[in-house]
Amino acid sequence: MNWQRRIPAVVLTAILTLTLLGLGTVSAQSGTVWQASYFDNANRQGTPVYTTTVNTLNFNWGEGAPSGLPADNFSAIWTTDTYFNVGTYTFTLLADDYARITVDNTTVIDTFASGRLDDQVTAEISLTAGVHNVRVDYQELVGPAFISVDWTYADPVGLPQPSVDRWVAEYYNNTSLTGPAVVNTIENQVSANWGAGSPYAAVSADNFSASWRQQVATAGNYRVQVQADDGVRVYIDNTLIINEWHTATGQTYEATFNVDPGATRLLTIEYFEQGGLAAIDFDLSQLNDVEDGNWSVQFFDNTTLSGSPVLTTTVASPTNNWGSGSPAPEVPANNFSARFSTTTYLDAGTHRFQVQADDGIRVTVDGFLVIDEYHGSSGLVYQGDIALDAGFHNIVVEYYEAGGLAFINYSRILLDEASSADPVVAVATITAPRLNVRNAPSTQTGDVIRRVSAGEAYGVVGRTNDSTWWQIDLGDGVTGWVFGRFVSIDNADAVPVTADDVRPDLPSTGYIVSAQTNVNVRSQPARGSALLAVMNPGDTASILARNVTTTWWLVQYEGITGWVAAGLVDDISGIDLNQVPIRS
Secondary structure (H helix, E strand, C coil), X not given: CCCCCCCCHHHHHHHHHHHHHCCCCCCCCCCCCEEEEEECCCCCCCCCCEEEEECCCEEEEECXXXXXXXXXXXXXXXXXXXXXXXXXXXXXXXXXXXXXXXXXXXXXXEHHHHCCCCCEEEEEEEEXXXXXXXXXXXXXXXXXXXXXXXXXXXXXXXXXXXXXXEEEEEEECCCCCCCCCCEEEEECCCEEEEECCCCCCCCCCCCEEEEEXXXXXXXXXXXXXXXXXXXXXXXXXXXXXXXXXXXXXXXXXXXXXEECCCCCXXXXXXXXXXXXXXXXXXXXXXXXXXXXXXXXXXXXXXXXXXXXXXXXXXXXXXXXXXXCCCCCCCCCXXXXXXXXXXXXXXXXXXXXXXXEEXXXXXXEECCEEEEEECCCCCXXXXXXXXXXXXXXXXXXXXXXXXXXXXXXXXXXXXXXHHCCCCCCCCEXXXXXXXXXXXXXXXXXXXXXXXXXXXXXXXXXXXXXXXXXXXXXXXXXXXXXXXXXXXXXXXXXXXXXXXXXXCCCCCCCCCCEEEECCCEEEECCCCCCCCEEEEECCCCEEEEEEECCCXXXXXXXXCCEEEEEEHHHEEECXXXXXXXXXXXX
């Protein structure tokens, strides 16, 4: 630069202010995130002293420099990928010393070549709608150092709203969709395989996230299928219909939803990539061949509902008895799984879902887990209740068969419609000659409030989570606790848990187990006992004790004490059974 030309600080501030005020209603400073690299030489050579992100290119360092750089003979590069509407844009540059602006590698302004400094320079460029790469190269030799870059357009450059024929996409340089998006754009589809790379230059190759939004306005039933590496969530309006927010290697997930005549619904996809390969493949199809009340079903040649289905078809109901055979020639007789889904109109009220299966089964309604019994079974019956508003609801039944017989019995009733059925009442019949009734489920802390005799029967209103104590109704609003060994309980499944197990806490043995898959934590070492929690794959728990046959571990998991099947967890600490107490 001509170092004898010095601009007073007051004049420089005025120039920068007037420049920014004269750029129109939309500027490069509105929501743009720049990737910045700073060099301790004037030629942008070698490794940057540091890199960072900035939200504006409007700097006045005076006789100084950015932190960590010499006051003279430094340089910088700023890049951004940002969305532009179609049209002609005016770029404006004010810099001391020199700078260059390029858009998609096309030079727009270059004061390196013109030798102009300390002057406002403008130039126009026509752009198509979409994401464009903007790069600014800057050089400071001696004297004052400042730069201001902006662009204007006659109409707002804001991101268009979602519509039925385009996806509004936003990309973030974190895995939590937080902070300003580094790329805002419009995309025609949500299907990309980035491999070990990244979607755009401004997006990091690992630890990024993205969201896509599109409207769906044609009435009908729809199936959503998405395959992702890593995590993905799908919403219809504000309802979560797919929730797989975890690392993955390309698993496929499915859900269905409905659009009423005349309605418009918003479909949102959220995705994150943690490391390694990155890909997402989303498909939305209208189920013209599945009438209301029928089910779409996918069959898989594995027990984990993973990979591509070997058969997709429609059925009237998940209920079926395949015996020792298979559902179809494409499906193996053993070690297969199936996902049944339907979207149907349900009246308002509490709906009871009941399933019987050999082997494992899960039921979700609008993404909420109602029944979770995804384990080996020989035909046990499970049920779950959920309160629903009137309208269309998505029901998904997931099932797997390990070996032997294979069947599903599925039913749903609106409890208000079942009022003619006799209510299920649990009854405790006393079997001991004389039995103490206590005010707490413990012989140590519970005081005796009454004694009852053999043959007397009482209604049961509660139990401990391990079913060792039962809370009975003594009449006149009085309840008390009796020890389970001395009573016979009818309709025990209808009794809610009203108190925790009060047996003395066991210290941790120091041994740890890790869940291989989703593992149920139960109140007793038995598959039919009450479900207390579910360990996610990879979760760990501390071992407290074991049963006599060491087929179950008593564990402490997220503040809950319960039993897990030993065959579903891995020993990651080298368990010495001699150090693990036995507890029944």
